[in-house]
Amino acid sequence: MNGQEDENEAPFEVAVVVTKREREDGDECYDAVDVLVDQFRKVGLIVDRAVGLQHEFIKLAATLQVLGKAASELQLKKQTHIGVDVQFQWEETGAFVRQIDGSLFSWSERYQCYHHLVYGIVNESDSYIALKYESKELCWNTGESLVRKLETESIVKEIFPLHDEIKRKPLQRTWALNWWDFTEQPLNEIYSYFDTKIAVYFAFLGMYTRWLLFPAAFGLTIQIVDFGALQLLVLPAFFISIVTWAALFFQFWKRKNSALLARWKISHSIGPYPGYKIMDTEDIQIPLEKVEKKGSLKQLNEKELYQREEWSGRLMRFRNDAIIILSIICLQLPFELAYAHLYEKIVSDLLKFGLTAVYLFSIQYFTRLASKISVNMIRKHEKSDNTEYRARSLVYKVFGLYFMQSYIGLFYHILLHRNLRTLRQVLIQRLIVSQVIENLVETSLPYLKYSYRKFGAVRNKKRCDKGATAGKKVSILRVEKDFMKPAYCASIGEGLDDGLFDDLLELALQFGLVMMFACAFPPAFAFAVLNNITEIRTDALKLLVMLRRPVPHASVTIGAWINIFQFLLVVSICTNSLLLACLYDQEGKWKVEPGLAAILIMEHLLLFIKFGFSRLVPEEPAWVRASRMKNAAEAQNRYSQQLLRSISGERKRD
Template sequence: MRELKEEEDEQQEQPVYEIALVFPKRGEGVIEDNEGSCDAMEVLVNEFKNVGFLVEIVPGLAHEFIKLAAPLEVIGKAAAELQIRKRTNIGMDLAFEWDQIKAFARQADGSLFSWCERYHCYQHMLSRIVNKSKAAVSLQYDRKNFSWEPWEPLLQRLEKESILKKVYPLHDERKKKSLLRSWALNWWDFTAQPIDDIYLYFGTKIAIYFAFLGMYTRWLLFPAALGIVLRIVDFGSLEFLVLPVFFICIISWAVFFFQFWKRKNYALLARWKISYTVGTGPGYKVFGMDMNSRQHPLEFEKKLEADNVKEKEAYQRDEWTGRLKRIRNDAIVILSIICLQLPFELAYAHLYEKVGSDIIKFGLTAVYLVILQYFTRIGGKVSADLIKNENIENKEYRADSLVYKLFGLYFMQTYIGVFYHALLHRNILTLRKVLIQRLIVSEVFENLLENSLPYFKYSYKKFGAVRYKKKHDKGSSAGKVKVTSRVEKEYLKSAYSASIGGELEDGLFDDFLELALQFGMIMMFACAFPLTFAFAVINNIMEIRTDALKLLVIHKRPVPRAAATIGAWLNIFQFLIVMSICTNCALLVCLYDVEGNWKLEPGLAAILVIEHILLLIKFGFSRIIPEEPAWVRESRVKNATHAQDVSRELLRSISGGENKMSHLEQRE
């Protein structure tokens, strides 16, 4: 049995081409002009082989490609050099050592390293390719000559010379097809997803998103069923109590959902053997060390020693300067929203209310959406520039700061018109029309847009590659010229990037933003139209499959990002719950105060009491339900205790060795 298991593990650890490099097509019949110049492609391939890569050169229509794979031993030694901390079979997290490979736990699929760990190893091995000679090396590529200086990274030099176009991850076709069957095309299980397989293939951040989306969709079934019951059942004399009871149930549901999501988040990290501390903020730290940076404790200790040399005044100056810059930037964004965006949003909402023709309303909405695209782009660029001046060293802090600023823009765009119809005009019928329009038309349009645009871009790039081939190869017929290699097809696909730019966030920004805006829409106006929850369920079931197809088929394989939670979005969801308490209480006032006098009659006073009770529920239940499951906490404490015992044994052995050495020195 053991031999069979070892054979299966070896088969699963067979090298797979996971990294590709893109170079411009060289002209045929190129003659080396300079004597002593080496072909850059040959030098690069030899360097790859010296590092331990398996190399395959693939010619394309307009580019040349190099595919890289690495045997397990090569990846393992790179992981040991990086001192990647991995879970051992006894439950402790220790720096990986290739000689002690059997001591480290394997992934759920039998592989030793996750995709995120392998990607970091690939990056490390690529960065190690430097000119170790004392003299510069003359290189040539397609009649272009340049020098490779001593200790200069070769890939960096090729990028400067515009020879290396791109380095990107490749899809594993075997695992990709398996995920297509069990996930993207599996329509029978509406919310079921192979989360473990998603984690192993895409990394932690994407797996956490789909785990959140699946759980959120399942939990939405309760308020959706409740909203349908309210719509079809006649409660007679108890009709006036229906909406307040529904309101209380919805807020309680939201509070419970996020508390149980935190518990699930802890359980997932424990199951994936990830030693992150779950938190709502960025920079998830364990014992003061930022785990996103994958910094080894010895390096962290050296950094602490260096930091302690600085004076206290310098620390305080940097701290308060950074805080003042963040306050200034936040104020700029808030004032811009109030002075620029708010009047525009109110003008659109007012015109929409006054215009009687549906055709004119449709045209007005189209113009409004086009202008919003420019507003969002300008806001994203301004926010990104402001964040660069905040002196935030941690990349996750910078990303979360950008998320908060941009969500403020989207919040105003999405909800200010709805607030106008609900609270100022108190027109519930128009409010319901706007909600249906936003939940059905807008979300369907956005799904079509985000999936069709990448396909059109891919088709255009493929057409350009075919045209390039026809131009430079006049002897081939039109029917024979087509993209055949998988590596070139993946290169022509668009990257999974955020609409605000890919420096700080990937495509999950847009996916999380869509969920957050939907959550705010159905929660803040739940009493006006309870059926919105049913629309949200249908949309999310479609969203799971379309997002899966988008990642597996439409886009390149994303670069893995380390993330322990949904980050800043959890704070945004919590903020929307508090906002929904206030807005729904105002809606109940509008619904029950028919005369519009806003008098504190017994019914309206009861609504104010409900508001305070729900705020108490929001902040009270979050303390009653523990965020960390008992079994996860027990396992963590047990591992920590075991680690202390092992550390003591190591200290005893070290101290014992030192005593023996000192005793021998005394005898000598």
């Protein structure tokens, strides 16, 4: 929907992919796909059918009225003009605030409505309905979802969101291809097109890149300028500055996050899918098989069963944590130490560079494989109270694998060899090689996948036509091009925090690399700035051009990643203190002389500063807090007036 949402101009936003039929015979009145299209029209959807090279596509659009009624059935919670979230009612549309682009529903809310309309088509008759599809005969049973039925029969292949060309092209011009603004981004338009989670990520990336300019300039100054006798004081000053900078950044990011949510009229208490229950009741309910064995629920001691389920879930989580930690210690740690030791023994710089490149390629594959195993193990055997906790658990465990892979070799150079020259070489190579590899892979791999699918589809079309299209250019529908593009998902498992997992992981590993070893190589922050400026545009181009439009997931923060960033900040205080000790203890005797004692005191002081800023800088701007309190007071007054009128009316009737 664009602007004020003209009901007569609803864009196609969702496509249903149907297996292309080899023949068109049969009774069309009972053809499964024709029945599906008729049912889509009966619920009010606007339908357009298109036959592609390999599949048939049913494009769907919906007017504002159809979406509004679906939102009422879903009982979606939306913010009213007094700042209170209540269940949406189509008859009271004027009470609800509109989006920043003037539309009534966000992209996430619209997609939920489409999902409800598509999967809500059920057989309401008293008996089954016989359907046909080529030579197949299907029974659409009473109360069964038609789309679910066709999915199980492999007739409906997939349902995915479509790119909106009216919104996509301006975004591509003003965002993905706009290199002059560096870190400036059209966040409101990004939110309207991709919804909250992706918009919050790019807001974080842009703010982080702007804030990196200070440590980058400071680090380059230290590298270029010779401070002479003051050189021994410059690195501690740089160390104190970057820790203070990072602590301030995280606090001001929380303020910006709150301001963005207020601008977009989003409540902090929003769940992963507004309108759906956050709690996963299937994880805490009493197992049905246990109920059946003992007869009835009344015969069971419910308290004991709930306690048993609770503690079995905790034991499963503990077991998974233990397996992952032991696998890191027994499998990954020796491999990392072997690489670090071999790097120390090789003399040629060219061989060292080649070793680093081969190592990064190989370890990325093995770490990704281990992460997939961890994800599957957690999903199958670990129970949690809600989906948000499960997502955080996945992020923490998988990041632990990547943390070991990325930093253990660098710790080896500090603790055992104390070779700062080698450490600087490894940092430079990793910053260059890893960042270049990541950018090349994430931009070229989707394009190669799309090109391969497109080539295969055209080749099969020409083969089926037996030369009829020889020498002619085969045209491909836009909807089929969207379908051929890869989905935006995590590389270690589809559905894991979407593709943002990879993007935030790359950002966290970079932050740890430049922060934890800042005193060894201060110009590392300049590398990070250049990479992030490129990352903003390449990620934007990837989302707008190379990938399908992502399935929206509403999320008000970057989730568990903010805790990971702050954990890396605490670790960086310890590692940089150790680096300073190595730099100033030239004899290598590890004596706690006055200089080293000063470093230990500085470490404790910086830890105090880090945790002190969380109290000094409020996480919510004053205007956001004042607006929220004003809305709460106004809501209370209105509820009180309504209650008084209700009581007064009852007294009069009595």
